[in-house]
Amino acid sequence: MTVINGQPPFDVVRTAAWWLVPKQLFDGEKLRSGLAVRIADGKIDNVLPAEEAGRDGLPVWHTTSLASPGFFDIQVNGGGGVLFNTNPTADGLRMIAAAHRKGGTTALLPTLITDAPEVMEAAVDAILGVVGSEGIVGVHLEGPHISLERKGAHDPRLIRPMDDKTISAVERLRRADVPVLLTLAPECVPPGTIETLCAMGVVVSIGHTAADAATTRAAIAEGARSVTHLYNAMTPITSREPGVVGAALDSDVYCGFIADGHHVDDTVLRLAVRSRPVADRMVLVSDAMPTWNGPDHFSLYGETVRLEGGKLVNRIGSLAGVHIDMATSLRRLVTTVGIPLEEALKMATANPSRLMRLQESVGFLRPGMPAEIVLLDYGNRGC
Incomplete structure (x- = not known):
């Protein structure tokens, strides 16, 4: 398992709102597939089915990585x-x-x-x-x-x-x-x-x-x-x-x-x-x-x-x-x-x-949380 430092197709730092569509998403509780994360102003705005990504006209980053909380x-x-x-x-x-x-x-x-x-x-x-x-x-x-x-x-x-x-x-x-x-x-x-x-x-x-x-x-x-x-x-x-x-x-x-x-x-x-x-x-x-x-x-x-x-x-x-x-x-x-x-x-x-009783700010990917997301690659044994 390696942290991915790949480049998105747009400048995520300067983009106020955008979508991340990973191969899988770990939200702090479960590994899930078929989901997209909408990110706005550095926070997770929503987690929705992947087919919703981009319907609002915002840019989309598709990745083959696993997305996890930092x-x-x-x-x-x-x-x-x-x-x-x-x-x-x-x-x-x-x-x-x-x-x-x-x-x-x-x-x-x-x-x-x-x-x-x-x-x-x-x-x-x-x-x-x-x-x-x-x-x-x-x-x-x-x-x-x-x-x-x-x-x-x-x-x-x-x-x-x-x-x-x-x-x-x-x-x-x-x-x-x-x-x-x-x-x-x-x-x-x-x-x-x-x-x-x-x-x-x-x-x-x-x-x-x-x-x-x-x-x-x-x-x-x-x-x-x-x-x-x-x-x-x-x-x-x-x-x-x-x-x-x-x-x-x-x-x-x-x-x-x-x-x-x-x-x-x-x-x-x-x-x-x-x-x-x-x-x-x-x-x-x-x-x-x-x-x-x-x-x-x-x-x-x-x-x-x-x-x-x-x-x-x-x-x-x-x-x-x-x-x-x-x-x-x-x-x-x-x-x-x-x-x-x-x-x-x-x-x-x-x-x-x-x-540490920090569930509202650290360790999970859910609406309202900071968009502190790490992308991980896949290798042998799923990691």
């Missing part, structure tokens, strides 16, 4: 040579968004991993300056209130207990109605913290945690809605202790996951998808670093991380990030992991939209 990536650390942590500015965010938009990601949550309070403050300032533009629809704060035992690539020197600085940063964002996804380890915050954050409108995700299943279930009962990069940086399933992975899979929370083939084995990923008791709760994420559409190395906490054999590794050869985007992830999900196309598309569009 991808929504809720975990983007960087791209285009920029890491949000080291360039927490409006310009830095624009460069990250541009790097991922090339691959069909039209909405994203720039992700700040564990860092100093002043970096978080700068990141909040940057988000407030650009949110609602460039496809930036909110922010993901991944840490710093996480487990030292399950820290992954996060700097242990910057991990700290929940404090007023984080609460203040979140309050600033929520006063401006900015969607916030906050990853924390439930065993590392005081009881009631998750409930308080949820009451503020924050979407709490469980991640980088050494919690057991009971603690995980308690966090879910308190309001946590998701887990961050399933299987990675959390307690696994064993025969007598389900851990975070088992408790999450056996619940109705959303599970973010990486599909680069390095962070999660494809067989294990298939098992996770099949195990869910509630449909449409899996969320594809890139967890991308600056190397995507950027140079082959970057600095993380003062250490150089390099791209080697498709993997990002630190000086001792350990995984230290992800080099992928949503389009490439989606292609692997369908052609390698074997997830049906319609289900996989939901994981990249509608499911993250519902997680």
Whole structure:
């Protein structure tokens, strides 16, 4: 599956209203054939039978591609040579968004991993300056209130207990109605913290945690809605202790996951998808670093991380990030992991939209929505 950058037979940027007639259309719910999208002033005006296209005299773009909502990536650390942590500015965010938009990601949550309070403050300032533009629809704060035992690539020197600085940063964002996804380890915050954050409108995700299943279930009962990069940086399933992975899979929370083939084995990923008791709760994420559409190395906490054999590794050869985007992830999900196309598309569009409560603006193709549409080609196995 490849994002199509083909040219329409007219200038869609300068044309106030026009029709798109794809081979198939995925509207966020179903794959459908025989439909046309009428676009006016950058929004979807209507979705009608294909034979209606052009009857009003407006120009028509016929394409053999599949039309889908643009991808929504809720975990983007960087791209285009920029890491949000080291360039927490409006310009830095624009460069990250541009790097991922090339691959069909039209909405994203720039992700700040564990860092100093002043970096978080700068990141909040940057988000407030650009949110609602460039496809930036909110922010993901991944840490710093996480487990030292399950820290992954996060700097242990910057991990700290929940404090007023984080609460203040979140309050600033929520006063401006900015969607916030906050990853924390439930065993590392005081009881009631998750409930308080949820009451503020924050979407709490469980991640980088050494919690057991009971603690995980308690966090879910308190309001946590998701887990961050399933299987990675959390307690696994064993025969007598389900851990975070088992408790999450056996619940109705959303599970973010990486599909680069390095962070999660494809067989294990298939098992996770099949195990869910509630449909449409899996969320594809890139967890991308600056190397995507950027140079082959970057600095993380003062250490150089390099791209080697498709993997990002630190000086001792350990995984230290992800080099992928949503389009490439989606292609692997369908052609390698074997997830049906319609289900996989939901994981990249509608499911993250519902997680973040953004169904009115992101992840669907229906009247009144922004015309953020990605065209995908067809290859083997329908993708």
